[in-house]
Amino acid sequence: MQDLLDLIEKRFGERLEAPQDIAKGVETIRGLLDHRVIRRFSDKPVDMAMLRLLCAAALSSPTKSDLQQGDVLIVADAEKRAKIAGLLPDQPWMAKAPALLLFLGNNRRQRQIAEWRAKPWPNDHLDSFFNAAVDGAIVMTTFVVAAEAAGLGCCPISTIRNHARTVSDLCGLPAYVFPVAGLGVGWPADPGYMSARLPMAARVHVDRFDETAIRDKVDAYDRRRDGIFPYRQQRDEARFGRAEFYGWSEDKARQYATPDRADFGAYVRGQGFRLD
Numbered sequence: 001m002q003d004l005l006d007l008i009e010k011r012f013g014e015r016l017e018a019p020q021d022i023a024k025g026v027e028t029i030r031g032l033l034d035h036r037v038i039r040r041f042s043d044k045p046v047d048m049a050m051l052r053l054l055c056a057a058a059l060s061s062p063t064k065s066d067l068q069q070g071d072v073l074i075v076a077d078a079e080k081r082a083k084i085a086g087l088l089p090d091q092p093w094m095a096k097a098p099a100l101l102l103f104l105g106n107n108r109r110q111r112q113i114a115e116w117r118a119k120p121w122p123n124d125h126l127d128s129f130f131n132a133a134v135d136g137a138i139v140m141t142t143f144v145v146a147a148e149a150a151g152l153g154c155c156p157i158s159t160i161r162n163h164a165r166t167v168s169d170l171c172g173l174p175a176y177v178f179p180v181a182g183l184g185v186g187w188p189a190d191p192g193y194m195s196a197r198l199p200m201a202a203r204v205h206v207d208r209f210d211e212t213a214i215r216d217k218v219d220a221y222d223r224r225r226d227g228i229f230p231y232r233q234q235r236d237e238a239r240f241g242r243a244e245f246y247g248w249s250e251d252k253a254r255q256y257a258t259p260d261r262a263d264f265g266a267y268v269r270g271q272g273f274r275l276d
């Protein structure tokens, strides 16, 4: 148990109390606490049987109303993979990941079922998209948990949504199906590193949403994180200048000072969704 508390302290900068009755699941929780994104992989392939096993684990995850709206697309074809990787030259590790998967939101089947069963579909609104997106994200997360438990490493790739239309056309995504994120999967070439998180008190609320001293908490997190892994580069220095202290919040503020995927709504509407 102490090693779990050590991992928590390393991640969040605070020591929790040990719970009274933790009899089972320690190994699983340890794996979750020790999660790290992996972007460097060995050449060893990940075979299809392994990918299917992990898909089965991922598709066993909870799903809204049992609707099962998260799908997986394994990009096995080398030419297709190269085309997708070619869209993201600033993420060169992606081309080297032994396996590439797309996690999809699929609200299409639900609409097909309504048609097959001759039922109305009075649900053409944002929630139809949102539910499918949430299910797709849950499936991806569960895949990552299963893959990491098996010793694999993963990196999600939301930047495939920068090219959502091209990726959709390449992979034949029909109306009401859309990519949530890609995922590079392989055997880790290095152990990665544990990324520090905001303090739990900034993100875990009891009874009432609580922003007490949130700015101080973010400042303290910036400093703590800087003490572990300082940023090697400052984003958009030409525009914002060189900051004397460059922490996580400065980086995130700079990141979102430039429009990011402002056309994604248009793509989603193009897939047939109404978002109002």
Ligand SMILES: Cc1cc2nc3c(=O)[nH]c(=O)nc-3n(C[C@H](O)[C@H](O)[C@H](O)COP(=O)(O)O)c2cc1C
Residues within 6 Å of the ligand: 035, 036, 037, 038, 091, 155, 156, 157, 158, 159, 160, 181, 193, 194, 195
């Ligand atoms: C939905 C999602 C999309 C992501 N997209 C990318 C991406 O496009 N490129 C990338 O290098 N990392 C991507 N990541 C990985 C995050 O950068 C990474 O999880 C984060 O920095 C925290 O690090 P950790 O996972 O090691 O804790 C993504 C993660 C998630 C959950």
